[in-house]
Amino acid sequence: KANGRSGYAIFKDDMEALIVERRALERDLRSALDQPGQFEVHYQPLFEAKGRTLVGVESLLRWNHPTRGRVGPDAFIPLAEESGLIEALGEFVLRQACSTAKEWPIRTLAVNVSAAELKSPAYAMRVANILMSTGFSPGRLELEVTETAMSDTDGHCQANIAALREMGVHFALDDFGTGFSSLGRLQQLDVDRIKIDRSFIHGFGTDNGDEAIVRAIIHLAKATGLKTTAEGVETEEQSRILGKIGCDELQGFLLGKPCEAAALEERFFGADRT
Ligand code: C2E
Ligand code: CA
Ligand code: CA
Numbered sequence: 001k002a003n004g005r006s007g008y009a010i011f012k013d014d015m016e017a018l019i020v021e022r023r024a025l026e027r028d029l030r031s032a033l034d035q036p037g038q039f040e041v042h043y044q045p046l047f048e049a050k051g052r053t054l055v056g057v058e059s060l061l062r063w064n065h066p067t068r069g070r071v072g073p074d075a076f077i078p079l080a081e082e083s084g085l086i087e088a089l090g091e092f093v094l095r096q097a098c099s100t101a102k103e104w105p106i107r108t109l110a111v112n113v114s115a116a117e118l119k120s121p122a123y124a125m126r127v128a129n130i131l132m133s134t135g136f137s138p139g140r141l142e143l144e145v146t147e148t149a150m151s152d153t154d155g156h157c158q159a160n161i162a163a164l165r166e167m168g169v170h171f172a173l174d175d176f177g178t179g180f181s182s183l184g185r186l187q188q189l190d191v192d193r194i195k196i197d198r199s200f201i202h203g204f205g206t207d208n209g210d211e212a213i214v215r216a217i218i219h220l221a222k223a224t225g226l227k228t229t230a231e232g233v234e235t236e237e238q239s240r241i242l243g244k245i246g247c248d249e250l251q252g253f254l255l256g257k258p259c260e261a262a263a264l265e266e267r268f269f270g271a272d273r274t
């Protein structure tokens with residue numbers, strides 16, 4: 001190298017830069033939690049495949065960083081999980097979403113939950129408090145959890161799930177088909193719905209392998225009494241095939257991107273709502 005540094009030195013510099021960067025973002029995340037104006041909950045519509053009627057929304061968190069602009073959840077949720085900030089963040093999203101969606105004429109409000117939240121001792125209690133103080137009906141709440149989080153046997157995960165189910169809260173298995181999920185274990189997991197990961201939907205119309213897998217997933221879900229939602233539906237062709245093979249609900253850019261509450265209200269519930 002012209003400057004005489006070894007490959008290792010360059011690697012080390014990069015690593016150090018990354019660590020500094022991470023610390024800065026974590027510090028900003030911490031201070032942002034004291035001024036939650038930086039966080040914004042967006043909502044993506046969920047549609048019944050038959051008739052394409054709006055049946056629910058999924059809340060998706062956004063962070064408007066004062067200097068970096070909008071930071072996506074994939075960039076800061078993992079950081080929040082590692083630094084113990086996810087519980088405060090999750091509580092903010094749930095409270096915000098429940099009070100915003102309360103009057104919306106929809107069946108389901110879906111909210112993403114991290115493994116770290118689900119295993120925390122007082123999680124079910126915190127959810128109960130938020131439902132109570134916002135007046136949101138537990139039966140309209142669907143918590144989206146990955147299979148890994150759902151299968152956690154240590155911590156208070158299973159007790160929280162049982163307590164929440166007892167309250168009438170629903171569960172969906174998020175990103176189904178990724179990770180180590182197996183069809184055989186579906187019956188053992190206490191969920192109402194599976195959300196088929198968008199990586200399977202992507203190849204539709206071009207890749208028969210994925211269609212066969214999704215058909216098998218839907219078939220088994222039906223046999224087990226579970227509802228199915230396809231994530232990441234971007235084309236009419238994907239939507240058509242999913243309808244044909246019996247998928248219950250559709251979510252994706254084709255039918256509606258995540259947007260601010262006001263924009264969702266304007267599009268679906270009439271512009272003149274006050
Ligand atoms: P997810 O739960 O799988 O959410 C769906 C993601 O797919 C969202 O990304 C959404 O914007 C995106 N998406 C929806 N339709 C389409 C489509 O047709 N095509 C493509 N390419 N993408 C589509 P987003 O909002 O960036 O969220 C990323 C992930 O961050 C979420 O994945 C979820 O795991 C996590 N997340 C978001 N909000 C929260 C939250 O409040 N709490 C927790 N714990 N995690 C959250
Ligand atoms: Ca989700
Ligand atoms: Ca997903």
Ligand code: CA
Binds near residue numbers: 174175
């Ligand atoms: Ca996810």
